[in-house]
Structure formats: structure tokens, C-alpha cells
Amino acid sequence: MGPYCKFCQNRCFVHMPADAPPEALAAYGTSTIVATCAAGQAFEIERTGWSYDHIKAAASIAAPEIERLQAMCE
8 A cells, every 4th residue: 555665665554543643644644644654653753643553552542442442353
């Protein structure tokens, strides 16, 4: 899915999580994908202050019930 990452040379991007905090959505602007590799996330932290791991952590703190239900489906 999507372009190749300039850091890992893979398609490590995923769609912005649906449960992303409004602050993360605002920081990414019109971008709808986020990098999942370590180097890509470090780059995004420098540019936006957010990364995929940060977004998922913030979402799990804000909505632990959603995370619990998602884990049950895996």
C-alpha cells in the first residue's frame, strides 16, 4: 500500500488510525498515512511531534475499551 519509505525502502506506511487524537490529525494535516519503521517514525516525530507508536499509545490511553475489543478480534 502506498509509496516506498525513503528510510527502510519498504512500504511501511499505514493509514492514519481511525482513533487518532485530534492533535495528531492536526499535526499531520492532509496526510493520511504514517510510517511504521523506526527511522520513519523518528523523522515524523521531528516534523510533526507524533509517530505511529505515539498515536497508538495516545489512543489506547484515551480509549482502553476500544483496544481491549480490538485485541479480542485478533
